[in-house]
Every structure is written in C-alpha cells, then in structure tokens.
Amino acid sequence: MPLENSLRIVMAKKRIDNISELINVTGLSRNALNKLWHNENLESVKLGTLMTICDKLGIPLSELIQYDPEK
Template sequence: MEAKKGIPKSHLSEIMGDRKLRIADVIRCTKVGRNTCARVYQEKDMEKMTLGTFITLCDGLGVSLNELLEYHPLKKYNPETQQCEDYE
C-alpha cells in the first residue's frame, strides 16, 4: 500500500514479518525503546521522531532508510515557475 501524501509509511511490520521477528527482537537488535519501536510499527507520531532514531533502527536491522520508510511529500517543485505546488 502506497503512503498517503505527507504521512510517513513504515515498513517495519513487513520487515519483522519477513524475518519472523517480534518487537522484543527488534528492541534487542537496535537498542531502541519499546514505545518507540511500537510507534514505528503502528505508524503513530513518526513525524515527531528524529532521523537518528530511524538510522539506529536501520543499522540494527541491517536495512536502508528507504527500506524502512516511505514518504510522499505534500508539494512538488515546478522548475518552470520555481514554486512549490500542491499535487493534483
């Protein structure tokens, strides 16, 4: 399922499913707290998390940031007008 524009989409649940991992396994591998892992898994308040948190998850799981997260911006840049515009 594609991410909604402006809302980050986490692929942590798919990564965990493919590897048969539990939240406890992710915590052990990444040293990221349970609440933070659960928020990423449930895609809650992720826009408030730091890039460092996502990098720590990526390093611990051996995945790239693109494999962990998906994001589609609310606006796009139009080089002709040199302005940012809403997607139609």
C-alpha cells in the same frame, strides 16, 4: 499522510516476530519504537531511531520509511 511505515514488513522479512524481539535486536527502548509499531505520529520519530533500526537490520532508510508528498 505523506509518510508510510514498513516496519512490520521489514520485521517479517528479517524473521523478527514481535516488538520485544525487535527491542533486543536494536537495543532501542519500547518507547522509541512505539510510534513506528503503532504507525502513529511518524513525523516525530527521531532520525537517530530510524538510523539505528536500519543499521541493526542492514537495510536502507528507504525500505523502512517512504515519503510521498502527494498524499
């Protein structure tokens, strides 16, 4: 899969222990975060969801999602 998700690594660095805490920090719904949390269908995650996570956690998008067309 050409997209790789680093959500759990980012959460560990930010000392966010679980998805419930991430929901509280970002204000996003569980449904909005499920694909990232379960690392499924990343291609269909909304850009707005990714931008909100990045804004709330103070990280660049490249730290959250990596794209490698060779994979």
